[in-house]
Amino acid sequence: MRFSPIGWSKKYHVFSDSHVFVKWFILWIIILAIAGILYAFAELLKKIRTDFMSLILAVVFVWGIEWSVQKTIYIHKFSIPLAVVIAIHLLWILETASYHARIRSLVSRNKLSNTSNVLK
Numbered sequence: 001m002r003f004s005p006i007g008w009s010k011k012y013h014v015f016s017d018s019h020v021f022v023k024w025f026i027l028w029i030i031i032l033a034i035a036g037i038l039y040a041f042a043e044l045l046k047k048i049r050t051d052f053m054s055l056i057l058a059v060v061f062v063w064g065i066e067w068s069v070q071k072t073i074y075i076h077k078f079s080i081p082l083a084v085v086i087a088i089h090l091l092w093i094l095e096t097a098s099y100h101a102r103i104r105s106l107v108s109r110n111k112l113s114n115t116s117n118v119l120k
Contacts, residue, residue, distance in 0.1 A: 035093055042097035050094040058087035 006023040009015045015023055038057075045053065062083045070076060 038090070038093050039097045042094040043101040046098045046101045050091060050098055054087050054090035054094055057090050058083050061086050061090075 006020065006027060008027070009018070009023050015026060042050070042053075062079060065082070066078065
């Protein structure tokens with residue numbers, strides 16, 4: 001059994017007769033939407049260590065991928081290289097979101113009141 005990244009179209013009977021580029025484009029849109037949701041989720045959890053969260057989420061994602069491929073809850077093979085790649089990407093997304101959330105809170109906190117009237 002061969003794995004195909006665009007095999008979801010045949011599995012779910014969505015866009016099954018569309019061109020291959022359309023299927024890849026939709027797959028990338030889905031991946032970007034998932035990354036955006038993770039980014040928003042990480043901004044809410046900026047106080048939690050991002051390395052710990054990326055490892056936990058990577059294990060969950062790899063387990064979900066392995067479950068969808070093997071069709072059983074008992075995982076016979078756990079792909080460590082896939083988990084490392086996913087963990088690195090998740091760490092990048094979570095660290096970026098945490099950084100931007102902290103910068104945004106610093107910018108809003110450091111604003112001075114309107115002192116232009118005092119100087120005149």
